Amino acid sequence: MPPVLPMLAKSVAAVPTTGGYSFEPKWDGFRCLVFRDGDEVELASRNTKPLTRYFPEVVAAILDQLPPRCVLDGELFVSVGDRLEFEVLQERIHPAASRITMLSESTPASFVAFDLLALGDESYVDRPFSERRAALEAALADLPPSGPCHLTRTTTDPDEAEQWFRQFEGAGLDGVVAKPLSAVYAPNQRTMLKIKHARTADVVVAGYRLHKNSTESSPLLGSLLLGLYDGSGEDAQLQHVGVSASFTAKRRAELIEELAPLVVPIEEHPWGRWSEFLTANPDRVPGTQSRWSQGKDLSFVPLRPDRVLEVGYDHMEGRRFRHTAQFKRWRPDRDPTSCGYDQLEEPVSYDLGEVLG
Structure with missing residues (x-):
């Protein structure tokens, strides 16, 4: 029973x-x-x-x-x-x-x-x-x-x-x-x-959310918001692809200081055009609501998309990481605009009927 x-x-x-x-x-x-x-x-x-x-x-x-x-x-x-x-x-x-x-x-x-x-x-x-x-x-x-x-x-x-x-x-x-x-x-x-x-990808750090234990006097980073560019040249759009969130308390405090020079007003951020939305949208932009998140604080601190991070991930769900990505290392050698979907490994197509057969 x-x-x-x-x-x-x-x-x-x-x-x-x-x-x-x-x-x-x-x-x-x-x-x-x-x-x-x-x-x-x-x-x-x-x-x-x-x-x-x-x-x-x-x-x-x-x-x-x-x-x-x-x-x-x-x-x-x-x-x-x-x-x-x-x-x-x-x-x-x-x-x-x-x-x-x-x-x-x-x-x-x-x-x-x-x-x-x-x-x-x-x-x-x-x-x-x-x-x-x-x-x-x-x-x-x-x-x-x-x-x-x-x-x-x-x-x-x-x-x-x-x-x-x-x-x-x-x-x-x-x-x-x-x-x-x-x-x-x-x-x-x-x-x-x-x-x-298990795979890795180079992604753009586009913002962060504060940790639930964060205070005004002792701010702690909760999760990094990650992006990849879709398209090329002037038409490229920075898409939200997931988060990285597993850090020690000490590292959460360090990241707040480390990223402080990159903080920008939302109007100057690539995702600023979505700030007016109060409901979910097709690109799953941070700060917007869905029935899964009602009542949660989804506000985020926008960062100038200048820093690249290597993360570990298992697989994609549509155009996003299926699970939380793992922080690997900073990639100061990478140009943020070069971090696109084309770097991701494409799984071999397979018929679900064959798996179930």
């Missing part, structure tokens, strides 16, 4: 070649535990919050396609064409029932199962993954290939897992997960391994 915390993963640099692992794609969606008992279905998030009301079409699919009594671990995702689209999935968390209904029809979600916690009267949490996977395959053997419920593919071949790691990103996946074949299901324990893409 819910609540149950899912098993977690710790990051490693590469696909392990020894140790007895089962490998599977790392899905870029909402982690979801499915609880079904007859006509009752509950969808629970990674932190045990209910997701059921936001995905009525998934509930209907579970009632139609999954065993009558089961607890499964998996992922909710939305695909557009041949790619997973996390931003579209995020739109599903909405307070209005009418909006949820409309989105469930226009951008329906799917569920991919990758672990088994219970089936019928049997608990599987104390069984090794090799047994859980075999029972899961048997229980979901009759799933229609068209979905919307799927069983993730797996392999025990590290070479094949490495190939998946390189290829599947083109379908919007996040990397590869490795599960010890002999390990039991350990809620809230980092028993699994995750291998994610």
Whole structure:
């Protein structure tokens, strides 16, 4: 019975070649535990919050396609064409029932199962993954290939897992997960391994937000706002691509002093033309609001875009970094206007249907 915390993963640099692992794609969606008992279905998030009301079409699919009594671990995702689209999935968390209904029809979600916690009267949490996977395959053997419920593919071949790691990103996946074949299901324990893409990019520092613990007498930097130029020459526009935010308290204070000479009025900043907006806009400009940020202080300190920073990132979501970028080093040798999207690695295009097949 819910609540149950899912098993977690710790990051490693590469696909392990020894140790007895089962490998599977790392899905870029909402982690979801499915609880079904007859006509009752509950969808629970990674932190045990209910997701059921936001995905009525998934509930209907579970009632139609999954065993009558089961607890499964998996992922909710939305695909557009041949790619997973996390931003579209995020739109599903909405307070209005009418909006949820409309989105469930226009951008329906799917569920991919990758672990088994219970089936019928049997608990599987104390069984090794090799047994859980075999029972899961048997229980979901009759799933229609068209979905919307799927069983993730797996392999025990590290070479094949490495190939998946390189290829599947083109379908919007996040990397590869490795599960010890002999390990039991350990809620809230980092028993699994995750291998994610790691890349670097040179970006323009365009501003910063203050830290929540910042005071007037002791200002602390909360996050750096990052930009890349879209286009070339006089037509190039500085686009907001994400933030870098992990610093010690000492470094947060140092950065305030270090960046002080670059502070400019918003009217002199490339993003000044958006300062009048009070709602979100297509370029996700800092200082604007969305339903995800209402009530938060999104004001920022604009900086003259003269400094270049090298950051680490895993992958892009549209035209932005999917996650917070990691501060690597300053790049005084780089011209800010040379920092464009053309430096970013393009993942190989891959058909999502092949991943699900």
